[in-house]
Amino acid sequence: MKIKIDYLGRVEGEAGVEFEIRGGKLRRLRINIWEPPRFFEGMLVGRSFDEVPDIVARICGICPVSHMVTSIRAIEKAIGFEPDENVLLARKIMSYSQIASSHLVHLVMLALPDYYGRSSFMELLPGEEALLKKFIRLKDVFNGITAAFGGGRALHPVSMVVGGFTALPDEGRIRGLRSGLPAAGEDMMDVFKTVSALELPDLKTDSELVALSEEGGYAVNKGRISSDMGLDGEEEDYERLFHEKEVPYSNAKKTAVRGRGALMVGALSRVSLHPDRLSESARKLALESGLAGKNKNPFYNIRAQAVEIVHFTEECRALLDKVQSGTALPKLRPKEGEGAALTEAPRGLLYHRYAVDRRGVVRKADIVTPTAHNYLGIEENLRRLIENNIDKPAERIRLLAEALIRAYDPCFSCSVH
Amino acid sequence: MPFSSGEKWRPRAGFFKFSCCTGCGFELAYFQRSLEDTLKSFDFAFFRLASSSGDFDSLLDLALVEGTVTEPFQAVELKKIRKNSAVLYAVGSCAIAGGIPAIKAGGLELEIEKRAYQKKLYRLTSIRPSVLGDYVKVDGCVRGCPPGRHDLEEALVSVLLDRKPEFIEYSVCVECKMKGNICLLVDEGLPCMGPVTNAGCGALCPSCHRACYSCFGLMGQANIPALKDKFRQLGLSGEEIERRFTLFDGLKLKK
Numbered sequence: 001m002k003i004k005i006d007y008l009g010r011v012e013g014e015a016g017v018e019f020e021i022r023g024g025k026l027r028r029l030r031i032n033i034w035e036p037p038r039f040f041e042g043m044l045v046g047r048s049f050d051e052v053p054d055i056v057a058r059i060c061g062i063c064p065v066s067h068m069v070t071s072i073r074a075i076e077k078a079i080g081f082e083p084d085e086n087v088l089l090a091r092k093i094m095s096y097s098q099i100a101s102s103h104l105v106h107l108v109m110l111a112l113p114d115y116y117g118r119s120s121f122m123e124l125l126p127g128e129e130a131l132l133k134k135f136i137r138l139k140d141v142f143n144g145i146t147a148a149f150g151g152g153r154a155l156h157p158v159s160m161v162v163g164g165f166t167a168l169p170d171e172g173r174i175r176g177l178r179s180g181l182p183a184a185g186e187d188m189m190d191v192f193k194t195v196s197a198l199e200l201p202d203l204k205t206d207s208e209l210v211a212l213s214e215e216g217g218y219a220v221n222k223g224r225i226s227s228d229m230g231l232d233g234e235e236e237d238y239e240r241l242f243h244e245k246e247v248p249y250s251n252a253k254k255t256a257v258r259g260r261g262a263l264m265v266g267a268l269s270r271v272s273l274h275p276d277r278l279s280e281s282a283r284k285l286a287l288e289s290g291l292a293g294k295n296k297n298p299f300y301n302i303r304a305q306a307v308e309i310v311h312f313t314e315e316c317r318a319l320l321d322k323v324q325s326g327t328a329l330p331k332l333r334p335k336e337g338e339g340a341a342l343t344e345a346p347r348g349l350l351y352h353r354y355a356v357d358r359r360g361v362v363r364k365a366d367i368v369t370p371t372a373h374n375y376l377g378i379e380e381n382l383r384r385l386i387e388n389n390i391d392k393p394a395e396r397i398r399l400l401a402e403a404l405i406r407a408y409d410p411c412f413s414c415s416v417h
Numbered sequence: 418m419p420f421s422s423g424e425k426w427r428p429r430a431g432f433f434k435f436s437c438c439t440g441c442g443f444e445l446a447y448f449q450r451s452l453e454d455t456l457k458s459f460d461f462a463f464f465r466l467a468s469s470s471g472d473f474d475s476l477l478d479l480a481l482v483e484g485t486v487t488e489p490f491q492a493v494e495l496k497k498i499r500k501n502s503a504v505l506y507a508v509g510s511c512a513i514a515g516g517i518p519a520i521k522a523g524g525l526e527l528e529i530e531k532r533a534y535q536k537k538l539y540r541l542t543s544i545r546p547s548v549l550g551d552y553v554k555v556d557g558c559v560r561g562c563p564p565g566r567h568d569l570e571e572a573l574v575s576v577l578l579d580r581k582p583e584f585i586e587y588s589v590c591v592e593c594k595m596k597g598n599i600c601l602l603v604d605e606g607l608p609c610m611g612p613v614t615n616a617g618c619g620a621l622c623p624s625c626h627r628a629c630y631s632c633f634g635l636m637g638q639a640n641i642p643a644l645k646d647k648f649r650q651l652g653l654s655g656e657e658i659e660r661r662f663t664l665f666d667g668l669k670l671k672k
Contacts, residue, residue, distance in 0.1 A: 008469070009470070012439050012443075036436045038517070039529050039532070041533045045532060046524065048660060051630075051660065051664065058437075059438060062440075062443055120468030132453065139447065153563070153618075155443065158622050158627060166625050167627075247537075413437075
């Protein structure tokens with residue numbers, strides 16, 4: 001029996017899966033990420049340092065803010081610039097609101113139909129009309145926040161640049177954004193209930209959970225590398241700790257922990273490694289949903305995403321109380337240097353490194369995305385899942401396989417870039 | 418036949434992606450305000466981002482296509498889509514002007530590819546980036562990176578009403594003036610691409626004190642030499658000027 005999915009639906013970007021079951025044994029399983037390469041690491045060379053965030057934003061249509069923030073931090077390190085506290089707050093607001101909306105899209109539109117046995121959210125209508133309305137309302141709130149701080153749009157925002165922001169919303173606008181959050185919190189609890197009621201397939205894996213860690217907070221825009229197997233290091237240690245390999249049948253590369261193997265990054269790793277750093281109500285939900293204590297079942301990633309939306313809703317509220325409206329963008333002087341940065345994108349660990357010359361022109365660029373970090377683990381755990389269900393009918397196996405890949409919330413455009 | 422059976426006519430639409438960030442797909446499926454109306458007004462026969470089923474070969478009233486053509490198989494697919502579709506709109510800067518994926522066309526492509534892959538290089542099938550219009554007839558352009566709300570809605574509404582679309586075809590300066598902004602180029606000497614860039618964004622950048630970086634692509638009758646002169650007067654080097662004009666429009670200026 002051969003199973004071949006040429007073009008996986010309800011994921012970002014283009015990939016296929018194929019495997020064969022013969023004599024009760026699984027053979028030749030591979031995930032072929034055929035998303036065409038756009039060669040970002042190549043085309044960035046020769047561009048000016050201040051163009052980089054706008055270029056790398058276009059790696060991904062769902063997490064542009066993450067690519068922007070990560071590149072901005074790496075470049076600021078390369079040219080020796082440190083932004084002020086208010087800029088850091090505004091960047092957090094950008095990242096948090098983007099993670100919340102990215103998770104929402106994944107939960108409701110991409111993942112949910114799997115658990116109803118449907119091929120799209122549209123097929124759940126009119127039965128799930130109320131959920132659709134809540135989804136749209138929530139998306140409006142979070143996109144509204146990203147857009148307000150991003151200069152007018154949430155997708156490929158314009159005001160966030162190397163050095164800071166060209167403008168920030170005025171006080172009235174910030175109050176307006178904040179006032180939408182309590183109602184969003186209530187809507188979100190309903191979405192949370194829908195998600196946590198889903199019966200998740202069982203799957204034990206041994207992927208290493210990797211996420212950033214920050215004292216006194218839930219690490220997103222910076223932090224130390226941490227894992228459930230004791231991995232520890234700074235951003236500069238990244239290349240010493242991880243190893244990237246080209247794959248003959250795929251345009252994406254596979255990343256592993258050096259000397260060990262597959263890792264898992266994303267909401268599940270963040271929540272289950274650091275539940276104590278979540279807001280009080282999010283922490284409670286995490287404990288109730290079986291997420292704390294190194295849960296390694298990738299299907300639980302959707303619950304972890306729901307917990308994070310609750311957490312980031314509260315964090316946004318607190319940050320909107322703190323952030324100041326005025327901004328003064330410093331005049332930046334390029335200088336020769338190198339800088340690396342790690343952040344937590346919606347889908348997990350994201351790495352950017354740049355070398356710029358004395359005129360600020362990029363001489364080297366390196367980008368490793370969350371889905372490249374997960375790729376090896378997705379394949380390994382898919383093998384495990386199929387082997388556990390090898391006696392099931394082909395259609396059931398196919399649906400389980402798709403659901404597992406989707407549970408990771410992969411972004412194939414990012415993984416190839 | 419539209420409206421004949423008493424049931425509401427739902428045009429059959431398809432959304433297709435070539436080399437890009439999928440942002441236009443996200444804009445259509447999740448970001449825009451009229452999401453609910455869109456889902457209910459159209460019968461999406463193919464939209465991989467939103468549905469795991471769907472028929473690529475379906476006959477369509479409307480095909481929306483995002484992305485730059487950078488692989489031979491995409492050119493073949495594009496011709497098929499064109500054959501199957503009554504109306505085909507190019508969506509987003511990648512499909513219309515080349516966008517970010519076309520920066521590569523401005524350099525030595527093999528050198529650029531080598532910086533991203535070492536071992537796998539011989540297996541790559543990447544070709545020189547092209548816009549959709551290089552391969553097929555395009556019935557209209559929904560400009561932007563990401564597309565602006567007006568043009569995106571216009572693309573959908575014009576098909577629903579079976580009329581010609583009116584896409585925005587003037588410069589960012591028009592929108593900027595209507596917002597009452599002070600000119601960044603004239604008053605502050607910032608190298609703003611507004612005068613040559615197609616509008617549709619709502620003059621976002623100049624409204625937040627940033628020079629336009631032309632993400633909607635050059636407009637049809639842009640006076641490129643005049644703006645280059647102006648940039649030279651502002652003290653920009655030839656390289657700096659070139660970079661500004663090739664960020665989203667690398668293909669147009671090569672020709």
